[in-house]
Amino acid sequence: MQAAWLFGALVVPQLLGFGHGARGVEREWEGGWGGALEEEREREALMLKHLQEALGLPAVGVDENLAVTPEVGRLAGLDAGLHQLHVRLHSLDTRVVELTQGLRQLREVAGDTRDAVQVLQEAQGRAEREHGRLEGCLKGLRLGHKCFLLSRDFEAQAAAQARCVARGGSLAQPADRQQMEALTRYLRAALAPYNWPVWLGVHDRRAEGLYLFENGQRVSFFAWHRAPSTEPGAQPSAAPHPLSPDQPNGGVLENCVAQASDDGSWWDHDCQRRLYFVCEFPF
Template sequence: MQAAWLLGVLVVPQLLGFGQGARGAEREWTGGWGGAVEEEQDSEALMLKHLQEALGLPSHTGEDNFTGITLDEISLDEGLWGPEEERGEPKGKEATTTPAPSPSPSPSPTQEDTVTYILGRLAGLDAGLHQLHVRLHALDTRVVELTQGLRQLRKAADDTREAVQALQEEQARAGRERGRLEGCLKGRRVGHKCFLLSRDFEAQAAAQARCVARGGSLAQPADRQQMEALTGYLRAALAPYNWPVWLGVHDRRAEGLYLFENGQRVSFFAWHRAPSPSPHPLSPSQPNGGALENCVAQASDDGSWWDHDCERRLYFVCEFPV
């Protein structure tokens, strides 16, 4: 049976081709060659008949029957090679589509690749750290420069402050010297001191501060001679009016304990005394203010002392040492 199959595979195509060639030759060469062609066709038909019998194919009649046989009619797959099940092929007519192979996964990194990657990252970190060190060094240098500049500015500020302080001290000293000269030139000199009247209204403490700024203090008549000289100076300066003028005498520390501005205790007093036997209600005997009136002013007409509230604003008289 296998031999028949092989014979069919080898002979049938040649016979088909030979038959077609014979028919073409017949159509081309009609005439004198007709008898030879007919003999050739008869022998071809006889060979095909024997082949059909050998292969078990159905017989066909007529001249052109064999030429109409195609490979579709002669199932070479079934007649020659056997059923599809024996060849291990599926029975379905539609060809199964073979899925496209999936792309192969990328190879996993090796240990050398990992080490190279780590070394590259470390190199980048080292470069960044180097840049940070460079910037830090630049910042340190800048900080040092700024610190030095700040130190120089502080030194210059200290020098300026000292210069200003020295200038202020010199100005104060010049003011005191000028005040002493002015007090002796414009005021009244008595022994080793000079008295100078100020026609500005000030409280007792403010008047003392102004006298000190000019190199003196509020007047502190220590004896009768100084008291009479001061009385004559004030009367001449303020006549014909009677003005109270601050002196440097007070009892702020203790009631009834009168002190000069330099802290010495007053030993000579010139308090006003009311006339008797009929005193005037507006001129009582002094001191009469108690704890409410702790500073002493001198009347410009007769030189008597009166106690007043220290915050009252009056003229004042300064004294300057000669």
């Protein structure tokens, strides 16, 4: 294929040049040089034959009008088509490079946008926590260095804790009996005349009977509900009170603590039960 192309590149222009010269001479000296032209054509044919033999090419030639033979024409057509393919390939390669650069820029912009969105979300979270803390202290009960705020939404214990955290606090963790009594008065005033259990941040999920606050500290005092005592002179009963048994009585099935809004007593409940809850916020 390469030899044929070399043949086309070297021989065809010479043939075309010879043909053009021969036709010019024939037109100019049409009357007196017929024999000389015939000899010139024979000489050109002989040169072409010797060149073909030297290059080891199949016998090709030109017709009497010095037109390129079909084999040479096909080679020229293939070369032209190959050149067009190279041009298109170069254009496609240039387009791929441009698209790759554009994609890289888009990724950089997307990364910057992602970072900006994350910064905005963090700022929004801080603003929501600060707003929740201020709202808790303005609308709720302020007691020392913390504030309590009742929520009248029904939530499971874990969901209630998550909502308190999102607002900048946690479920209520009364640190001593004074705080417990103040929280009792607050809930009684807010929910009277009804008695609603309200989630506290107290549980024994880690180990049965080991009650901890949500911050991981161990609870140092308890306000468990106790069944009503018997009337004076009556014999004590060994059976638990059917309506208000001593607490805690749920075992491994009830691991979260709620406070009754009427008397402030603690009851253990299933953590998935949906109750009101009270958040506390640092002040």
